Amino acid sequence: MKILIADITDEGLEVDIEESYRFEEVPLVSPVKAHLGLTKAHAEIIVSGNVTAELELECSRCLKRFRRVMDEPVNVVYHPIEEIGTDRHELKDDEMDMGFYKGEELDLQELLKEQLILNIQMKPLCDEKCKGICSHCGTDLNTETCGCETGKIDSRLEVLKKLFEK
Numbered sequence: 614m615k616i617l618i619a620d621i622t623d624e625g626l627e628v629d630i631e632e633s634y635r636f637e638e639v640p641l642v643s644p645v646k647a648h649l650g651l652t653k654a655h656a657e658i659i660v661s662g663n664v665t666a667e668l669e670l671e672c673s674r675c676l677k678r679f680r681r682v683m684d685e686p687v688n689v690v691y692h693p694i695e696e697i698g699t700d701r702h703e704l705k706d707d708e709m710d711m712g713f714y715k716g717e718e719l720d721l722q723e724l725l726k727e728q729l730i731l732n733i734q735m736k737p738l739c740d741e742k743c744k745g746i747c748s749h750c751g752t753d754l755n756t757e758t759c760g761c762e763t764g765k766i767d768s769r770l771e772v773l774k775k776l777f778e779k
């Protein structure tokens with residue numbers, strides 16, 4: 614969805630979005646919904662609101678797939694692309710993300726994609742307490758226990774490694 618910058622009046626512009634996007638980088642399992650307010654301040658465009666979507670992620674510990682609803686605030690200041698390389702945008706507000714727009718349009722689809730990517734954890738967990746899988750036998754330690762004595766084996770290996778290093 615693209616917004617013509619000329620459509621943003623002095624009072625601002627409110628947009629509601631509900632779209633079934635396909636983003637390669639975001640494993641969406643629901644439409645993306647967003648409520649955004651756009652206001653102009655000189656050449657800058659301030660976009661604030663929120664975005665929600667449901668994603669299917671893979672737990673970094675137990676490798677199970679799980680779904681998570683994201684509901685993230687959006688606070689982005691867009692500068693005209695001509696300002697890149699000038700020192701104007703170094704006066705950055707820490708609370709806001711920064712973007713650049715080119716020409717007469719602002720691409721909200723791109724904005725929503727970036728906001729979702731920004732908020733996906735690097736190592737997603739199905740649960741903070743996820744015990745993961747045994748690195749020796751592959752048992753899911755959330756549902757079963759296994760007989761591997763990982764701790765012992767590891768410390769023995771450490772001793773061996775030290776011997777070989779000498």
Ligand SMILES: [Zn+2]
Nearest residue numbers: 672675739743
């Ligand atoms: Zn897990």
Ligand SMILES: [Zn+2]
Nearest residue numbers: 747750759761
């Ligand atoms: Zn095991």
